[in-house]
Each structure stands twice: as structure tokens, then as C-alpha cells.
């Protein structure tokens with residue numbers, strides 16, 4: 001099966017190369033179609049997101065993507081946000097799981113953040129009001145709120161989860177977050193076997209840090225989902241461990257939650273696990289469960305033993321050495 005591979009910027013090429021080598025070694029039936037996007041192609045194509053990249057994903061319907069740098073406060077619009085909007089990848093799914101053997105603030109953590117991926121503050125509708133103020137417009141629609149709520153409840157049903165928690169700020173943003181909450185509540189009324197609760201996002205942050213084991217599926221508007229997922233990464237060992245999927249009706253793009261990590265790019269020390277786990281999500285999504293299971297079992301074994309870890313997890317291995325170790329274990333199965 002043909003899959004689009006976008007290496008990305010910063011640590012993107014090293015983590016996607018690692019995931020690709022491991023997926024290939026797992027015996028998965030995948031041919032990669034490599035296309036470049038991001039800061040590195042800006043000069044060549046006069047855009048960080050050339051049309052042929054979108055065309056490749058539309059054709060293959062599935063992509064694995066490395067992180068892409070977004071200039072802060074100036075420059076081109078986020079390629080990641082553009083991709084999600086152009087392909088209508090409305091659901092961002094981010095499983096947060098602790099691993100036995102990995103030092104972390106909490107153990108037995110296993111919840112999924114479902115983040116609305118197309119609107120809210122990420123629509124990037126902003127303008128200056130002279131040089132005295134700037135205004136951002138945040139639109140929340142019934143259509144997108146219904147759609148993401150249904151996605152979260154269906155995910156909970158399919159994964160035998162017991163509870164969906166909607167997080168919001170409807171006490172202050174009574175209209176926009178109020179609408180989001182109303183849609184989530186209404187959707188929940190159609191799933192009698194799944195408990196529904198709602199928590200204001202500031203309280204949610206505290207509760208997640210104290211009792212992350214209490215959560216199953218969390219559904220959130222775009223910005224809250226983004227912030228909560230990086231925070232949640234910190235609960236279980238860091239950004240090097242959290243995968244993600246951007247899912248729409250016509251295409252799905254799998255990518256780690258972390259960014260291009262310019263502070264460590266080019267040093268061969270990044271942790272490729274988040275991208276490998278994104279690859280496992282991809283394999284399951286396309287029905288190649290055997291290969292997915294093999295890689296998952298191998299990672300669990302390596303983490304449980306705790307001898308072969310990258311630096312962010314207290315080990316000494318480079319990205320490449322860790323990848324070689326995963327492949328060595330994988331081939332034993």
C-alpha cells in the first residue's frame with residue numbers, strides 16, 4: 001500500500017527515518033512516497049506547502065509526517081494547520097499512555113485527547129487595529145462541535161472506554177464554548193453506556209496533573225486540546241513519547257505531538273518513539289494489525305528492560321542506536 005511520507009523540519013527527518021526503518025522491518029506492506037514540505041522547500045517552491053504534497057496525500061489518503069517549523073510572530077502560516085484545514089482533518093487524536101519502565105510522574109495513565117482540529121483560534125483570523133491593538137477572531141460552529149463530539153463518543157465506544165470528558169471555558173465564553181459544551185452534552189445523550197462529564201479547562205489542568213488515571217477520552221476545542229496534550233506528555237515521560245493522528249473523512253495524517261525541536265536538531269539525539277507510535281496508529285488504521293502489534297510488543301519490552309533508552313528518558317543511546325536496537329529486537333519475534 002502506498003503511503004505519503006513527509007520528513008519535515010528540524011528533528012523531523014531523523015524521527016521519520018527511524019519510524020520508516022522500523023515499519024519496514026516489521027514486514028508491513030507499505031511503499032513510501034516521499035514528498036518534502038516545510039521551511040526547507042520554501043525557496044524552491046515559494047511556499048512551504050507545495051500543491052504536489054497535498055495531491056500526494058489526497059491520492060494515497062494516508063500520510064506519516066514529521067514536525068514542521070512555524071515562524072513565531074511573523075512569516076508563513078503554520079503548514080500543520082494549513083494541512084489540517086485543506087484536507088479537512090477535523091479530529092486530532094492523541095493517546096497519552098505511561099510505559100512500564102519509563103520514569104514518569106504517574107503510572108497507569110491511559111487516556112486519549114480528542115482535539116477539534118479545524119477552527120477556534122487556529123483559524124488564524126487576526127488583524128491589527130492600527131498599532132495599538134490586535135484582534136483574533138475565534139469561531140466555534142455547531143457543525144464542527146457536533147462532528148468532534150460524535151467522533152469522541154464513537155472512539156470511546158469502539159475502544160471500550162467508559163467515559164467522555166468535555167473540557168471548555170463556558171463560564172466565561174458563554175456563547176462559543178457554551179455551544180461546544182451543548183453539542184457535546186447532546187451527543188452524549190445518545191450513548192447510554194458511556195458516562196459524560198464536563199470540566200472547566202483550568203480545573204481540568206489541575207485534575208489531570210493530580211489524577212490522570214481518572215480520564216478515558218477527553219474532548220476539547222482546538223487550543224485547549226493542544227495545550228493539554230503537551231502538558232499530558234509531561235505526565236508520562238515527555239514529548240518524545242506521544243503520538244498523534246489527524247483524521248478526516250477523506251484522508252488521515254499521522255504525526256508526533258512534538259515540534260521540530262530546533263534545540264536538538266541535527267544531533268542524532270531525539271527520541272523517535274512518538275513517531276514510531278504514530279506509525280503504529282497508522283498501521284492499525286489501515287488494518288495492518290500484525291505489524292503494528294509486533295512493533296508495539298518490541299517497544300514495551302525495550303522500555304520494561306530500561307537498558308536501551310534515548311537521552312530524554314535518562315539513557316545514552318542516539319536516535320540511530322535506539323532504532324537499531326528496536327529493529328534487532330523486532331527481528332527476533
Ligand code: NAD
Pocket residue numbers: 011015066067068069070071080239240255256257258259260261262263264269270271272273274312
Ligand atoms: P518542540 O515540541 O519542538 O520542543 C519542545 C521541547 O521538547 C524541546 O526542548 C525539545 O528538544 C523537546 N523535544 C521535542 N520532541 C522531542 C523528541 N522527539 N525527543 C527528545 N526531545 C524532544 O516545541 P517548540 O520548541 O515549541 O517548537 C519548535 C517548532 O516546532 C516551532 O516552529 C513550532 O511551531 C513547531 N511545531 C510543529 C508541530 C507539528 O509539526 N505538528 C507541533 C508543535 C510545534
